[in-house]
Amino acid sequence: MHMRLMLLGGGSALGQALIHLGAEADISFLAPRPPEQGWDSASLTLLLDETRPDALVNLAYYHDWFQAETLDATRLATQERATERLAALCLHHQIILLQPSSYRVFDGARATAYSEKDEPMPLGLRGQSLLRIEQSVRSICPRHVLLRFGWLYDDSPGGLLGRFLQRAERESVLALADDRRGNPTPVDDAARVMLAVLKQLDCRAPLWGTYHYGGHEATTALAFGQAILGEARVHRRLVVEEIQARPHGVSPDATEEPQHAVLSCKKVLNTFGIKPRAWRAGLPNLLDRYYRHV
Numbered sequence: 001m002h003m004r005l006m007l008l009g010g011g012s013a014l015g016q017a018l019i020h021l022g023a024e025a026d027i028s029f030l031a032p033r034p035p036e037q038g039w040d041s042a043s044l045t046l047l048l049d050e051t052r053p054d055a056l057v058n059l060a061y062y063h064d065w066f067q068a069e070t071l072d073a074t075r076l077a078t079q080e081r082a083t084e085r086l087a088a089l090c091l092h093h094q095i096i097l098l099q100p101s102s103y104r105v106f107d108g109a110r111a112t113a114y115s116e117k118d119e120p121m122p123l124g125l126r127g128q129s130l131l132r133i134e135q136s137v138r139s140i141c142p143r144h145v146l147l148r149f150g151w152l153y154d155d156s157p158g159g160l161l162g163r164f165l166q167r168a169e170r171e172s173v174l175a176l177a178d179d180r181r182g183n184p185t186p187v188d189d190a191a192r193v194m195l196a197v198l199k200q201l202d203c204r205a206p207l208w209g210t211y212h213y214g215g216h217e218a219t220t221a222l223a224f225g226q227a228i229l230g231e232a233r234v235h236r237r238l239v240v241e242e243i244q245a246r247p248h249g250v251s252p253d254a255t256e257e258p259q260h261a262v263l264s265c266k267k268v269l270n271t272f273g274i275k276p277r278a279w280r281a282g283l284p285n286l287l288d289r290y291y292r293h294v
Helices: 013-024 041-051 062-066 073-093 125-140 160-168 187-202 221-232 266-272 279-293
Strands: 005-008 055-058 096-102 144-149 151-153 173-177 184-186 209-213 242-246
Touching: 005 013, 013 062, 013 187, 041 073, 055 073, 055 187, 062 073, 062 096, 062 125, 073 096, 073 125, 096 125, 096 187, 125 144, 144 187, 151 160, 151 187, 160 221, 160 279, 173 221, 184 187, 184 279, 187 209, 187 266, 187 279, 209 266, 221 242, 221 279
Parallel strands: 005 055, 055 096, 096 144, 144 209, 151 184, 173 242
Antiparallel strands: none
């Protein structure tokens, strides 16, 4: 790797997966420790003025964007301003910006897979914030790659997977939507995709733009939950005895979560040669790491 790489959010689950995968390929990241209050416009300005990397991966707010259960508008607005400043700094210092985003920028109204050409129309605060971040990155920093991920799952106790497994240890019946569809994407697979993109950008290929990635084989929330519990029972005895099917419309998060969130991954395959991996293959390692944490 010829480029000097910086990773904001190196302590996050995706950041750690990216660091470990990079080490296997002899690729290292400068991963600065965030200030006590977290990264903001002033601290980002000082950091990039001093370090001047060639490419930057922005996972500074990974947990809030992909794993947090609830978020308030004030917190998201602060993150939007910081990311807008980051994009301006990347333009000023000629730094490539790799910015993650999410299926949540779509409303889930269509049953077919979303491509990069489809018009975003987010439902909730998080999706709306991510869309504004996308727009600021596009308008400010031409040398960018926006990666929209499907249902991103990691091994953190406070993440989506952790909260689901904690419920399975205390509730005998769980209800999941059987008409909500998406692409489960283990965090290791997301890290693989990001590293593959960085490798090709290192070859000075001007492949700027927006790309989708999700694990192979779209599935329902119900079927995905059943697969998780099947793997979890290898590690621990669970209280849950039954998973009941319920409509998406009566789910507590129906106003925030798109019903149809399947992403088409043709563009990332045709441009970078990145083939989607089956999400089922990533579950054993993901669950093994989770139970080692708890």
